[in-house]
Amino acid sequence: MTQHDRESSPSMHETRLLDKQDFQKLVDLLWDQGYRVLGPTVSQAAIVFGEIRAIDDLPRGWTDEQSGGEYRLKRREDDAWFGFVVGPHSPKQHFFPSRVTVVAADRDGDAWRMRDVPDDEPPVALLGVRACDLAAIAVQDRTFMHARYSDPIYRRRREQALIIAVNCTQAASTCFCTSMNTGPRCSSGFDLALTELPDCFTVEVGSPQGAALAALLPTRPADPQALRQAEIARQHAVDDISKQLDTNDLRDLLLNNLEHPRWSEVATRCLSCTNCTMVCPTCFCSSVKEVSDLDVEHVERVREWDTCFNWDFSYLNGGVVRDQIRSRYRQWLTHKLASWVDQFGVSGCVGCGRCITWCPVGIDLTEEVAAIRETPV
Amino acid sequence: MPRPRLAVFKFASCDGCQLSLLSLEDELAALADKIDIVFFLEASSRVEPGPYDIALVEGSITTADDAQRIRQVRRDAEFLVTIGACATAGGIQALRNWADCDEFLATVYASPQYIQTLATSTPIASHVAVDFELRGCPINKQQLLEVLQSLLAGRRPRTPVHSVCLECKRRGTVCVMVAQGTPCLGPITHDGCGALCPSFDRGCYGCFGPSQQPNAASLTAQLRLLHVDTRTTIRGLRGSFNGFSPEFRSEGDRLAAEQSGDQST
Ligand code: SF4
Ligand code: SF4
Numbered sequence A: 001m002t003q004h005d006r007e008s009s010p011s012m013h014e015t016r017l018l019d020k021q022d023f024q025k026l027v028d029l030l031w032d033q034g035y036r037v038l039g040p041t042v043s044q045a046a047i048v049f050g051e052i053r054a055i056d057d058l059p060r061g062w063t064d065e066q067s068g069g070e071y072r073l074k075r076r077e078d079d080a081w082f083g084f085v086v087g088p089h090s091p092k093q094h095f096f097p098s099r100v101t102v103v104a105a106d107r108d109g110d111a112w113r114m115r116d117v118p119d120d121e122p123p124v125a126l127l128g129v130r131a132c133d134l135a136a137i138a139v140q141d142r143t144f145m146h147a148r149y150s151d152p153i154y155r156r157r158r159e160q161a162l163i164i165a166v167n168c169t170q171a172a173s174t175c176f177c178t179s180m181n182t183g184p185r186c187s188s189g190f191d192l193a194l195t196e197l198p199d200c201f202t203v204e205v206g207s208p209q210g211a212a213l214a215a216l217l218p219t220r221p222a223d224p225q226a227l228r229q230a231e232i233a234r235q236h237a238v239d240d241i242s243k244q245l246d247t248n249d250l251r252d253l254l255l256n257n258l259e260h261p262r263w264s265e266v267a268t269r270c271l272s273c274t275n276c277t278m279v280c281p282t283c284f285c286s287s288v289k290e291v292s293d294l295d296v297e298h299v300e301r302v303r304e305w306d307t308c309f310n311w312d313f314s315y316l317n318g319g320v321v322r323d324q325i326r327s328r329y330r331q332w333l334t335h336k337l338a339s340w341v342d343q344f345g346v347s348g349c350v351g352c353g354r355c356i357t358w359c360p361v362g363i364d365l366t367e368e369v370a371a372i373r374e375t376p377v
Numbered sequence B: 001m002p003r004p005r006l007a008v009f010k011f012a013s014c015d016g017c018q019l020s021l022l023s024l025e026d027e028l029a030a031l032a033d034k035i036d037i038v039f040f041l042e043a044s045s046r047v048e049p050g051p052y053d054i055a056l057v058e059g060s061i062t063t064a065d066d067a068q069r070i071r072q073v074r075r076d077a078e079f080l081v082t083i084g085a086c087a088t089a090g091g092i093q094a095l096r097n098w099a100d101c102d103e104f105l106a107t108v109y110a111s112p113q114y115i116q117t118l119a120t121s122t123p124i125a126s127h128v129a130v131d132f133e134l135r136g137c138p139i140n141k142q143q144l145l146e147v148l149q150s151l152l153a154g155r156r157p158r159t160p161v162h163s164v165c166l167e168c169k170r171r172g173t174v175c176v177m178v179a180q181g182t183p184c185l186g187p188i189t190h191d192g193c194g195a196l197c198p199s200f201d202r203g204c205y206g207c208f209g210p211s212q213q214p215n216a217a218s219l220t221a222q223l224r225l226l227h228v229d230t231r232t233t234i235r236g237l238r239g240s241f242n243g244f245s246p247e248f249r250s251e252g253d254r255l256a257a258e259q260s261g262d263q264s265t
């Protein structure tokens, strides 16, 4: 390989530079290759996933301020393109859609004929995925693709997707990825990972698809100064993180404290409103219902997001098992942080902080764990 | 097999819920093939006496006559379904339950002696046994269809009992309370509208009444942190279509008592 070759075709794990003025070329290239590009956009007073067709669709100059039960979109003093952290939406929205028809059936005389309902979502390129969400995708992969059964909708969408991650250069007061070893640095699970600098992005290649894409972009080799600048920018995020979750022996701590008075105390605050589970990028529960026409000739089986905070989610013949907010909150927290480990070998929490911000009453799981740790029974 | 006979009754109400039956335009013909609508004054002059397999009851009980009439409806009906906030919680007219009804009469009517009314507006279930309560102001017509379909099929109606929040999140609506500080009753309100108001940037007004096991005290504490005036919160809970539902009422009453306590000290 000549020097010139190495410059024009980036290889795995190589870092290159892409000037901001060339960023639109990346977006265009993705659309040209048949991807629907979804990335951060300002909408509904927040930064949420939306279609990115032009760089002007990005939240340039915007940021977010987050704390328990509060999120505020704010203007930045600079023109940063990715100067915010995760919002209420996550990649889960796309890979594990909130409502989808999984199969249909038509009556045929006395018999029923089952009918596949093809999922025709075009492949997406997710732009701006953060480290915690890369980890969350890996957690959901375990559930939907690497367990005994694989979910065809999830698998198809996931395998077709391209992921362009962005390294955080700041953190919210709710972020605790450093405690969960998931961030803020993007280390795997991406095709390309960007770090924003004032005039350019560092572009790190994480997969053969990413390398092929980068080869089509007008990138240039990264000089040591740019690499150092990127390192400093990423360190800002690390320094910004103030929240911590002590994960030492966490599984046993929780499972040995199922009768801790804190569960009753948090139940006086918890609304059992389901928001924490809905925004959590790893929560995977759903329920399935059959919807028919009036003549019961055609039936569709519809899968919808559901959650352990829903009162009738634990309905079994004869009654509801978790008939109190206390038992529902405990179910959630112990599954997320303890029995998830038994089930999947990893924690169900990646430290993104969404459940804290989007809880209408600001319940913070790290505080709940700390309270139990302080006075174990 | 004969078609089940359905009757629609109206008590104190605005007719909006029974109109949901008529607004099921696409399904009405197919429905009429399966169900014999034998008593529905809003739609037809056909008036057949009971018994009925299904009675849909709209409206609350506000007169002595109605309190008697609902007993007859109950006797005539195999399966009694209340439709809407009036029938299920007393409706907006239950505002009188916190006031002096005679004073209202004297203020509104020139000759109040001709008005015969009870001092309260109460839900149907306070008078007779109800087999199923369909919530909403007005009800969701698809849910009405689901109830009728389930009765035809002999299964339990599948109407959600969860909060409006779940539906906000399913549809990708950003929470107006967290992102904008807008007061919202969604966390303690029964879904049924599909989280309509938050999708138009407004808080939930509680049209579908309290969700299962609502934690109203925690929500009102949060509203106070959001600097919502307690009187506004009380009005939000008690002053709306479902204000007389036990869960909204008791929290509203608690706050009101707290407030009058504050004022007297
Ligand atoms: S938790 Fe970490 S990776 Fe996720 S947004 Fe916050 S700083 Fe970034
Ligand atoms: S912890 Fe917060 S978001 Fe979760 S159910 Fe309870 S009140 Fe809702």
Ligand code: SF4
Residues within 6 Å of the ligand: A276, A279, A280, A281, A282, A336, A348, A349, A350, A351, A352, A353, A354, A355, A356, A365
């Ligand atoms: S439990 Fe909370 S912090 Fe952890 S991954 Fe889920 S939403 Fe993020």
Ligand code: SF4
Residues within 6 Å of the ligand: A273, A275, A360, B164, B165, B166, B168, B169, B174, B175, B176, B177, B178, B184, B185, B186, B187, B195, B198, B203, B204
């Ligand atoms: S807008 Fe209201 S209903 Fe929707 S999630 Fe927020 S609190 Fe719940």
